[in-house]
Amino acid sequence: MTGGVLTAGDNAEDADVTGITCANRARNHGCALAQISQQSPEPIPATYAHPMAAPGAVRDQLSRGLRDLRISVTDRCNFRCPYCMPRELFGADHAFLPRAELLSFEEVARLVRVFAALGVTKIRLTGGEPLLRRDLAVLVAEIAAIPGISDLALTTNGSLLSAQAEALAAAGLRRITVSLDSLDPKLFQELADSRVSVQTVLEGIAAASAAGLPVKLNTVLRKGVNDDGLLDLVDYARAHGHTLRVIEYMDVGRTNGWVLDQVVPSAQARARVAAVHPLEPIGDEGTAERWRFADGVGEMGFVSSVSKPFCGTCTRARLTAVGELFTCLFATSGTDLRAVLRSGATDVELLDVVGGRWASRDDRYSELRGLGTVGVARAEMSYLGG
Numbered sequence: 001m002t003g004g005v006l007t008a009g010d011n012a013e014d015a016d017v018t019g020i021t022c023a024n025r026a027r028n029h030g031c032a033l034a035q036i037s038q039q040s041p042e043p044i045p046a047t048y049a050h051p052m053a054a055p056g057a058v059r060d061q062l063s064r065g066l067r068d069l070r071i072s073v074t075d076r077c078n079f080r081c082p083y084c085m086p087r088e089l090f091g092a093d094h095a096f097l098p099r100a101e102l103l104s105f106e107e108v109a110r111l112v113r114v115f116a117a118l119g120v121t122k123i124r125l126t127g128g129e130p131l132l133r134r135d136l137a138v139l140v141a142e143i144a145a146i147p148g149i150s151d152l153a154l155t156t157n158g159s160l161l162s163a164q165a166e167a168l169a170a171a172g173l174r175r176i177t178v179s180l181d182s183l184d185p186k187l188f189q190e191l192a193d194s195r196v197s198v199q200t201v202l203e204g205i206a207a208a209s210a211a212g213l214p215v216k217l218n219t220v221l222r223k224g225v226n227d228d229g230l231l232d233l234v235d236y237a238r239a240h241g242h243t244l245r246v247i248e249y250m251d252v253g254r255t256n257g258w259v260l261d262q263v264v265p266s267a268q269a270r271a272r273v274a275a276v277h278p279l280e281p282i283g284d285e286g287t288a289e290r291w292r293f294a295d296g297v298g299e300m301g302f303v304s305s306v307s308k309p310f311c312g313t314c315t316r317a318r319l320t321a322v323g324e325l326f327t328c329l330f331a332t333s334g335t336d337l338r339a340v341l342r343s344g345a346t347d348v349e350l351l352d353v354v355g356g357r358w359a360s361r362d363d364r365y366s367e368l369r370g371l372g373t374v375g376v377a378r379a380e381m382s383y384l385g386g
Contacts, residue, residue, distance in 0.1 A: 057119035060327075060361035067315035068122045068286070069115050071108060073136065075321050077129040079157050080193035081181075083220060083249065085128075087193050103323045107341050109142045111319065114350045116148035118358065120317075124153045124177075128321070131160040137171040144172025153177060155218070159196045161204025169211035176208045177216040177245075182226045183236055191226060205242070215242045221264040222249050234273055238297050245288055245301040246270075250329075266302035273300070287314075311364035325354065327361045 059065050075097050080087040103111075112123060123143055130136060144152050151174055158178040165176070180201060182188045188198035208215050217237055221227045230246070237244035246269045249262055270291065273279060278294035288301035289308075318326040323338030335357050340350060 058355045058358050060358055062312065062362060062364070064313070064361075065315050066115070066119045066317060066358050068124070068317070069112070069120045070124045070126050070316065070318045071112075072126050072128065072319065072321045073108070073130045073133040073139065074102065074128040076132050077127055077157070078132065078159060078194065078196065079129065081179075081191060082193065083222075097322060102321050103319075103338060103341075105139045105142060107323065107338070108139060108319075109146065110341070110347070111323075111337060111350070111354075112143050112146055112149065114347060114354055115317070116146055117351060118355055121148060122151040122153070123149055124155060126155045129157055129160070130154055131156050131164055136164070137167040140168055140173050141171040151175075155179065156204075157192070157196075158201035158204040159194075162200070162207040165204065165207040165211040165213065169208075169213050173213060175214040175216070176205075177218055178205055178208075179220075180205075180217045180233065181219055182229050183232050184229055187226060187229070205240070209240070209242075215240075217242050217244045218247055219244060220247045220249055221269055222262045223264050225262065227264050227269075230269060230272060231276060234277060234300065237300065238277070238293065241298065243299055243301065245303060247303040248306045250305050260306075263306050265307040266304040267307065270302055284313075287316075309364075317358065325357060327358065 057065055077085055079085070080090060112120075125136070125140070127133075133139075140152065140154075143149060152172060153175045154168065154173055155177040156179070158180070161176070161178070168176075178201065180198075181191045183198060185198050188201075189195065205215055205217075217233065219226075219230070219233055221230065233244055236242075246266065248264065248266060266289070270279065279291040279300075280294050282290040282292050282299060284290065285301070287305070288303050290299055290301050292299040314328075318329065318334075319337070320326065320334065323336065323341065324334030325337050326334040335353070337350070337353065340353050345353075
């Protein structure tokens with residue numbers, strides 16, 4: 001770190017599982033999170049007057065605003081879940097992205113400022129497995145300090161969470177989502193295709209709660225695979241004060257072996273839960289339909305991309321670890337923002353690129369599923385960060 005500004009070597013992507021954080025290094029090496037530079041090369045206008053935009057925002061061809069940005073910080077993961085990163089395609093000889101190709105933390109923060117100027121208020125850090133990115137708390141601290149960003153979350157498989165939860169919370173992370181498809185020890189390891197135990201993940205969840213981070217649990221249900229463990233997950237979430245979200249198995253990418261017959265529709269999953277724990281509707285929040293337990297012990301959500309698409313209200317963009325902007329989880333290609341960044345573009349020029357791409361957006365894959373979409377090449381879940 002030089003003059004409070006991170007250098008390329010400070011944030012090189014690394015499978016650091018030791019739990020060493022910038023918060024620890026701050027005490028020993030002067031890596032103070034509070035001193036991270038908030039400066040942008042050029043002031044970003046308070047409002048952005050794009051032809052398709054309301055003052056200070058931008059809207060796409062279907063009048064959807066830009067409010068949420070998911071940022072992948074690495075393409076690496078220590079799990080090999082078959083619906084995301086199947087081992088037969090991501091084996092020991094798989095060539096992951098070279099570190100030099102990843103966006104630096106400075107580049108990510110600069111883009112977040114641009115997206116904030118276009119109306120983004122919610123940021124979610126993803127991977128691969130984001131906790132494999134060395135010194136992630138540094139990036140969290142920088143994003144948390146950006147004006148306009150009111151919600152900063154992270155999605156993780158939880159395997160490395162115990163050692164990092166406290167530092168992430170101290171840096172400004174607001175909440176955690178942990179992917180958890182089963183509580184059964186044997187099935188958990190089969191689904192993750194990993195030797196990491198479910199107990200390790202549960203300990204990570206407990207550490208996040210102890211650090212003051214609200215926890216959501218994401219479960220992808222697959223018929224005949226893990227759907228018989230749904231009520232166990234519900235009971236666990238209720239007992240520990242977490243919010244469970246049940247997600248329909250989706251046809252993201254081309255390598256996850258998706259078949260419609262394995263989809264458990266949200267209505268069926270909800271009926272199973274309600275038969276044991278009566279539910280009352282709360283309303284929708286982003287992609288999830290929210291339901292409270294009638295006995296007052298928490299709530300849960302259902303994400304129904306297959307059976308009840310929500311394209312019409314989607315306000316989410318995705319930024320890959322190499323800086324490609326995707327405007328839909330099911331998109332076939334992205335817009336290369338890294339090239340724009342590294343060409344010396346000003347922030348105003350970046351605004352034009354990002355705002356112009358969003359203004360031309362007309363994606364609604366889930367509403368059109370099967371209508372001319374069969375066989376279309378799509379980016380993989382692990383590349384997009386979910």
